[in-house]
Amino acid sequence: MSTTTKQDTFKTINPTSGKEISSHTYMTDEQVEESIQQSHEAFLKWKTKSVEERGEIIKSIGKELQNYKKELAELMTDEMGKLLKQSNQEVDLCTAICNYSAENAPEFLKSEKRELSNGGKGIVAYSPMGIIYGIQPWNYPSYQVLRYTIVNLMAGNSILLKHASNVTGTAKLLKNIFETAGLPANLFNVMVIEHEQSNAIIEHKLVRGVTLTGSPVAGEKIGEKAGAQLKKTVLELGSNDAYLVLDDADIDLAVEKSVMGRIYNNGETCIAAKRFIATEKVYDEFKEKFVKAMDALKVGDPKNEDTELGPMAREDLRDKIHEQVQESVEKGADVLCGGKIPEGEGYFYPATVLSNVKPGQPAYDDELFGPVASLIKAKDNEDAMRIANDSRFGLGGGIFSKNVEKATELAEKHFDTGMVFINSFGLAEPSMPFGGVKDSGYGREHGGFGMKEFVNVKSIMIMD
Structure with a gap:
């Protein structure tokens, strides 16, 4: 990371009226580094929690989303123009993701016993990896975030989010909702940053995986940058269905x-x-x-x-x-x-x-x-x-x-x-895999598949 301290601001605009909603300030490089360190420290504690313990907090997030439903739905509509009734539907989908993930994670993530060819015993364990960095678009300001965040929290990882700048307010409100629901501090950090800072996060040694929803052009760039660091990516890109x-x-x-x-x-x-x-x-x-x-x-x-x-x-x-x-x-x-x-x-x-x-x-x-x-x-x-x-x-x-x-x-x-x-x-x-092929990207979210995209599939072999 460089040591720049410059802090530029930007505005969010209501597309219905063309008028300003709010002003936000980009983080300094020092603040970015501090957030990454805090995210890693939060992960080290979170990974020791049982899947069931994590699930209770994830269920609480689902409930808290409903408590904030009116405020969150109206903010999404103000920031990106979707119909208010569809913003309400989006909040309900986010709650459904929380509930499905919490209820099914114990089965998806449980260790599997295998027989070894030499007569020994084998265990396949699914261990969390660390910080997962998500770069998300504006079109579903809450759902896009919840889609990768909830399953990775269930898996034991911590989350960094770079949201589209025009829905920055939604990103910040989601962080507040998560922590009000009882999610430990710094397991979900919102990174209000510019592109150069984003590239530095991808390169950071503590960041273990990168997921992007965006255009094929963005996917090529992010895939190349992450690949150069030997980091796994999930890319959900555009389409012409x-x-x-x-x-x-x-x-x-x-x-x-x-x-x-x-x-x-x-x-x-x-x-x-x-x-x-x-x-x-x-x-x-x-x-x-x-x-x-x-x-x-x-x-x-x-x-x-x-x-x-x-x-x-x-x-x-x-x-x-x-x-x-x-x-x-x-x-x-x-x-x-x-x-x-x-x-x-x-x-x-x-x-x-x-x-x-x-x-x-x-x-x-x-x-x-x-x-x-x-x-x-x-x-x-x-x-x-x-x-x-x-x-x-x-x-x-x-x-x-x-x-x-x-x-x-x-x-x-x-x-x-x-x-x-x-x-x-x-x-x-939530129960069906979401993702594509060809220029629409690779990797899957939902249906239990997303929960295993960023885990260490660990082989443990035992001889009595």
Whole structure:
């Protein structure tokens, strides 16, 4: 670490109004080093606790999240613009993660007995590693944090968090909630830092693992930096998820779930439905109903009960998605609805549907992180599956078909993604693994898998 003492400040902005919420100060390098040392000391005590003892505190965090639900939900909506009702749902998901982790950790982390070839006895133990550093995005300000934090605390590790700067208030409130619930001090430290300081944390000898949720470009950089230090990473990156509307799909159901899959969280979700691939047989009907439903969405203040689509989280993000739409149109795509930046305050962008989407356009090749849907016609079911897999990404996807058995077979054997939803749109489920393949990253969270990503799988061999 360098010894710089400069402390710059930055502001968080409400995307609904464009007005300042709060001001925050970056940590000095000395404060960063002190936090790391404190985190390590907290870990040395925490790792001696039983899984059951840790679980009691994790359950308390789940309860405390509910006590702070109103304050936390409103802050998330103020900081990044998600619908208030979805902020409330996010808090509930965080509580569910706490409860699932606490209840199942004793089974996931228990030592396993093995027989040795020489007649001895073997034990496979899952031991905590130390400090796990998480670099997290703004789109789910609480869930993204809880997703890696809770399982690693259950495993006996300590946590450093670098959150996206525009949701710094949420990060600080979460720390307060955790410690109010009884989590020992410094097991969860919020690092309000700049990129150079973040790089130094990755290199620090006491930091044992790094997890990132972000873009593929960020994943490449973080993976390279951590790899140079021989440190394990979990990377949950972007995607361009395809949802297939097959010949025998229930079109009304497909439209309903597709609209929700595209605009949930204002369309700013890594696992959102983004490319909609309908077969020739059903394309026209799906297109007509889908465009009508997208065009009818009510855009407005995310705290209003009847609002269906809030603002983009930042002005630069709105500018980027509009540029992607414009470039796609320049390369042959057609705008069926939306596609124009509205006048007025806030960073709003309308629900947009593009057709005639082809390779070479951002709408086909890249992730559109906002309420923009790409509509693609396939010849038949087989062609739809081919188009779905014609992507450098592989996080999630969906299949609409009345033949659930056939759809399940397609999901298991042919869909090259980490997650597949059949006749639905889904987000995260604590009991199911979450993660992707290809440029969408590697490693898994949830379902017990995340609890073992950053543990020392230790072999103990005994001869009596």
